[in-house]
Amino acid sequence: MKKTVLITGCSTGIGRATAKHFAQQNWNVAATMRQPSKETELNQIENIKLFELDVISSQSIKQAIADALQAYGNIDVIVNNAGYGTVGVFEAAEKEQIQRQFDTNVFGVMNVIREILPYFREKKEGCIVNVTSIAAFITFPCYSIYHATKFAVEGFTESLQFELRPFNIRIKNIAPGAIKTDFYTRSQDVFNKPGLTAYDNYTDITYKTTQHVGNNAPGPEIVAKTIYKAATAHNYRLRYPAGFQAKAVFLIKKFMPYSWIKGIVKIIVEKGYIPK
Numbered sequence: 001m002k003k004t005v006l007i008t009g010c011s012t013g014i015g016r017a018t019a020k021h022f023a024q025q026n027w028n029v030a031a032t033m034r035q036p037s038k039e040t041e042l043n044q045i046e047n048i049k050l051f052e053l054d055v056i057s058s059q060s061i062k063q064a065i066a067d068a069l070q071a072y073g074n075i076d077v078i079v080n081n082a083g084y085g086t087v088g089v090f091e092a093a094e095k096e097q098i099q100r101q102f103d104t105n106v107f108g109v110m111n112v113i114r115e116i117l118p119y120f121r122e123k124k125e126g127c128i129v130n131v132t133s134i135a136a137f138i139t140f141p142c143y144s145i146y147h148a149t150k151f152a153v154e155g156f157t158e159s160l161q162f163e164l165r166p167f168n169i170r171i172k173n174i175a176p177g178a179i180k181t182d183f184y185t186r187s188q189d190v191f192n193k194p195g196l197t198a199y200d201n202y203t204d205i206t207y208k209t210t211q212h213v214g215n216n217a218p219g220p221e222i223v224a225k226t227i228y229k230a231a232t233a234h235n236y237r238l239r240y241p242a243g244f245q246a247k248a249v250f251l252i253k254k255f256m257p258y259s260w261i262k263g264i265v266k267i268i269v270e271k272g273y274i275p276k
Contacts, residue, residue, distance in 0.1 A: 002047075004072040005231065006030040006065065008055055008112060009082030010042060014131060014179065017220035018079060018227050023047050025228060030068035030075070055082045055108030061115045069119075077127045077231045078116050080109045085146045087207070088191025089199045097189060098145055105149035110156065121167045127231050128164075128171045130157055131223070134241070134249045136175060138261060140269050142206050161238060172230040173238055177245025178217035202270070209269050218243055 005022050009015040010031035019031040023045050031042050032053035042048050049071050053064035068075055083105045086097060109130055120126030135143065136150035154173060161171050226242035241247045252261060 001074060002026065002028050002072075003076045004028040004030065004068065004074050005077040005079060006032060006051075006068050006075050006116075007079040007081055008032050008053060008108075010050075011035070011039065014176070014220040014223045014227075015079075015081040016042065017224040018081065019048055020045070021221070021224040021228055028072045030064070030072065032064050055080075055111055056103050058111055058115065061112055065115055065119070075116070075119065075126075077129060078112060079227060079231070080112050080128070080130045082108055083131065083149075084189065085143070086189045086191065087142055087146070087210075089142060089196075089203060090144050090191075091199070092191035092193035092196050093145060094191070094193075097191060101145050101149055101189070102152075105146070106152045106156075109153055113160070117164075117169070120164075120169045124168050126167075126169045128157075128169065129227055129231050130171070130173050131227070132173045132175050134175050134177050134246045136173075137253050138249050138265070140206075140210065140265060142203060142210075158238065161236070165236060170234075170236055171238065172233075172240060174223060174227050174230060174240050174242050175246050175250075176223045176226075176242040177249065178213045179223055179243070180214060180217040180219050206269050217245075 005027055007015055007019050007022075007029065010019045011033040015031070015033075019029050019042055023029050027047065029048040030051050031048050032051045033039065034052065034054045036043075036050035036052050039050055043050050049068075051064040051067050052060065054060040065075065084101075086093070086101045113128055116126070116128070120128075130153055132153050133150045135147050136154040139147050157171050157173055164171055223242045226240050230237075230240045239250075241250045
């Protein structure tokens, strides 16, 4: 039987690129998004079917899984890709913005995993792939809430892997570096508190630096290839850096003291020095 992957957040960026890549490898693809009726490209690819799924709605997740199983007969891999980034100084963050960020990036991942586990456990086989970030291993100013969500997913899945291994369920975390998607533009939620101007000079520099990095980053295809590699590797390796930047961060974290890492971040992000 042809293998099937269900991917969340396929309307743009990494999710869209991953759906295409799996389809090119002759997989059945259940490409999910909140508004599939607006999609005009993926539904033209022969072995891709679109399904409605909102990661903050358990009923939506259950229905998408049931519909994918009815359409394809099996699910072998789940890719938790849906997510977005908040940016800004913490003092400017509204409670609702913080809650929404965690609802999508953390609880959304947990919701999907919780709904697929009975199927994978009964099947005694399955693979869960989470798109995390180097933001779970190295931090930058003005991304504190986003970092918190990625650290949370890393800790959650590092523990969860022990529970799942007896059932032959593999869990993989993909950690991209900066990727050129709408993460830095349309999908970004910026904290803005009227009257709070004390941080303006600071944020002017940090925003300009991070936007420059995003604009000059590689495309999402490198992440899609890493996701496919992880999904098809029959091992229990947990973490996969995606792209040169992510691999460099993993090496830096392994061999460099934190004080040095902090100094590098301050030079690049706070002072706006970007090596050519």
